[in-house]
Amino acid sequence: MSLKRIDLLICCGSGCVSAGSLKIKERFHEVLAEHNITSEVNIIETGCMGPCDYGPVMVIYPEGIFYKKVTVDDVAEIVSEHFVKGRPVSRLMLHDEEKAIAAQKDVPFYQKQVKVALENCGYIDPESLDEYIATGGYEALGTVLTEMKPQDVIDLIKESGLRGRGGGGFPTHIKWQMVHDNKADEKYIICNGDEGDPGAFMDRSLLEGDPHRILEGMMIAAYAMGATNGFFYIRAEYPLAIKRIKMAIEQAKEVGLMGKDIFGSGFCFDAEVRTGAGAFVCGEEMALIHSIEGMRGNPTPKLHILLCRSWGKPTVVNNVETIGNIPTIFRKGAEWFSSMGTEKSKGTKVFALTGDIKNTGLVEVPMGITLRELIFDVGGGMIGNHKFKAVQLGGPSGGCLTVDHLDTGVDYESSKNAVP
């Protein structure tokens, strides 16, 4: 039992780290010691909180107060005013015209967002297995392994309407079913973390901010299709993501959440990280598989249009964000998931907002909200209230949309049809 009365969550996503959040953390340790209240405050490094433009950002509980653009020099004031005297520092809060917005939940940036894959990102310590478990982590895996047959798992994903978040939007359950139906002595699952589109950092943030979620999702998928080995293919430019996933694998193995006979179900699973050298083409399934096999990352034709094979064995390649949705779908149900989004695009989508926009950062919104809402409500509109000209959507294989397309919904069908 601790005497802690404050949880100080410091965003240590890559954006905030480059803006100096680690130095701020060190300063907090010093100042708390000066005030002799080290024992009363938990300092927690979290993954990306989202509003990168305001970095370094932090949230202070129990009040849930949100501070932006904090500098090392602000730390003394936060400690003496907020922590010691209970007077939150209004000048570090976001302001709506003249009024300070104290609580994180009231910040306009978050208002239209719905967090599923990013549920814990920026809220828990990604290096703590216990914190992931506290949010309900590994409960879905336990239930799946002890109460469901592999086919039930695939059927539930079918019912949820989950489609690949890497961009193609292929129904996830069809991929799983193909590998499930293919008899083989070994099968593999690969988590595609080869995110290479300029300005994109959705997958990196997820791997860095909530690694156990990706591990849990991968194991549920593996059980459904009968895979016993998994690979995380993560590019070398993402050292923190690689470190966090490796750490999560070690932690899970230590307590028996990965390895042999998980939850006493007889299901065995092992996973490892393979580092990509950063070739854009290796995000393509077959090129990625060849790279993992130790060969040159060349895309090659598949024998069957849907079925991938690595080392000749049936293999599923799922994107990080796709896998990140899976634990929550099993915890909250297929119906809950499919209640969000459009008729054909269910759930939410994570976006990285970059460019001449006020609130650059990491966001998650229901499928089908319009580009206008995404850019102006969540993103806060153009810097300096300049006129909006165009938005580039979906990386090099996507397209540019102009002001005429602002009412296009962000979902697979609408965005595909909008690109000329």
Add this chain to the structure above:
Amino acid sequence: MKTLADLKKIREKAQEDMKLRGGNVRIKIVVGMGTSGIAMGAREVMKTFLEEIAARNLTDVLVTQTGEKGLSSMEPVVDLIEEGKPKVTYGNMNPDKVKKSGG
């Protein structure tokens, strides 16, 4: 860890450690920490609350603080907010009274 029950045990302990971030809170104790409150010993009062809560293993009680409460002649002032009940304000608090109020 071999069963869902094992997982649940770990979860309950872990949630307890994360209760400041919005767990299952039954009682919230708000200590007035304005200048007059601090001058009259509000910090000692708050520390005693934290210690007593820990000693009694009260997992659903949260201690937080606020600024000047305005009732300077009654400092330290403490609000006790229990779900579904009217707020109770205690004045002239000291560590001894904290220990009693917990009983």
